Amino acid sequence: MNSVPGNRLPPPVARKGRGACSNERSRFESWRREREPAPPPDDEADAPAPTRTTVWMKQARSIISANDSPDIPFDASINPYQGCEHGCIYCYARPSHAYIGLSPGLDFETQVQAKANAAELLEKTLSARGYRPKLIVLGGNTDPYQPAERELGITRSVLEVLERFRHPVSVTTKSGLVLRDADILARMARQGLARVYVSVTSLRNETMRSLEPRASAPARRLAAIRGLHEAGVPVGVLVAPVIPAITDIEMEAILEQAAAAGAKSAAWILLRLPREVAGLFEEWLQAHYPQRARHVLSLLAQMRGGRLYDPEFGTRMSGTGVFADLLRQRFELACRRHGLNRERQPLRTDLFSVPAAAGAQLDLFGG
Template identity: 60%
Template sequence: MHETPIKGRGSVSNKTSRFDQFQRVSFDDEWAIDDERAPARPATTVSMETAKSIISRNNSPDIPFDQSINPYRGCEHGCIYCYARPTHAYLNHSPGLDFETKLYAKGNAAELLRATLSKPSYEPKLIALGANTDPYQPIERRLGITASILAVLEEFNHPVAITTKSASVTRDIPLLERMARKNLVRVFMSIGSLDKAIARTLEPRASAPGARLDAVRALSQAGIPTGVLVAPVIPSLTDHDMENILFSARDAGALNAAYVLLRLPLEVADLFREWLKAHYPLKQAHVMNLVRQMQGGKDYDSEFRTRMKGSGVFAELLEQRFRKTCAKAGLNQARPSLTVDLFRRPAIEDPQLDLFG
């Protein structure tokens, strides 16, 4: 059965996860359904959870940080290509529509982070926000968990790198500006395409490309080191926009740039194919053929050496285009490390001392 796209959602299905014993399959029983009886658009639900730990750690050689924080699980942006979708299977949810509609918020994130940073054994290292799900997805406007995390990091003078595809990051400019003056923060705006039509279905609830460039400009004007992440690069669909994105970001004040090739781990491959069939059926075969050419003949190659950039002729051409465009645009001229030298543990006020004052 051909799945019908849902306005405002990325996935066109809600297939069960790889851990489920039984799989749900849609089929046409030829019974007509009146519009009034048609299923309603799935609403977003948010469950508050009490996290046991807040800093995730990794030792991947192709990732430039080994500490990250994810304030939310699941992401309402609904980006069909999101490599974090398979993590929703651990919650007994579908990596499809469930990932973008059944969200979890770590309500105790700031409290837990403060306790973690206060431990004498904690060694300050760069923390990344946005490594998995977007810290500025729509529910952040209401819950403010990311803002509370940043407040704790500022309190401890702890360095942080933020990656987002939301213009809502500009709400925190006053705090980010203060941290930037101490060389404690940088922001990367993720922009995969400047085509509004593609972006509307590829990442339906993320900020429009123009709004993201405006956010880059606002951040840069505030003195906050800002870069652009061209991601994901999708062959034959968005790759032609690479140069335009880099020059537009440069004009908006971006200093640095990076790119990441489309990654399709686990359930994401099937979800992406469904999306292609629904929105770009005539390009489906060509796009997937190019993806496999760049992934060693598979939908996804998880090798650390190639998973971010791919391999083969097409991947090499992409790398050359990126490098030459960055040189012409004056990007990546310098990227000083954020400092850990200012890290401090604030003094703890002890009410017992008042007895002897």
């Protein structure tokens, strides 16, 4: 739904603790939800009621997702959860909820599916005859350390399997909960099998409360970087996404503080708005930055060839044009200033082996 200035509907209403303002239908459904032109709330008492999160336990049929995109530096990933309670309004994984008949809006952050058999499936996959190890990214789509993980421990069980098989893994997260698993990650890191990237979008709590409402606060993410570094785990920072006229001004400060905490590598990604994410982000802008909305969208379009989203491989992560070039130069200068990206050792695949217990059945048949 288009909510740019000039639309006759009132501004979207922000929901406390949630990123999305609406629950637009799945694009595969034949019916449609429409927001009625009701007046905006006068006070907090009239605001929408809090939306609770439901976590559904799911028996997945497979666990390793293959990737063949030429501009993504990994071929395989594991996502223990489908949907993400962190509620990041810009999340490029939101459209995937449409494939299970749910909305990329509020459903994405309130109807989460947990892959209860993830560790079992992974062990079976890694034990298969002919399996060849390659880097697995844990959390390439949704966050493996979102709130449900604190009780369910699915991500930890996946790491335990990877450790037993001595399989390389790279973890990406916005959560300080990753420190809970520093024991496993440190043991793997000593063998050249693990590294972690912590995503830091902004250092301002007030920005994060609406942009990434249920992700860890900036201070907790920096503490996670420091804790992982002290545990001996190679750790990097993702300045992602960079949102023009909202978070781009913080790029240098994020890199400086992450490096001071122990980060040795860094990357950045320009805001991406695929499919339904574009409309959801426009609603968010109208709810939280109404006076700045046109400017933000204008700058983004300048870096996307006149569109809000350009799916072209090679430029979709960083954009094109003068403003995108400036961001790239700022990032590179800041990295040099703070000693980031000087070198990064590839994770090892030559240590991979099927543990005796997991391979007992194979041995029985001469495997």
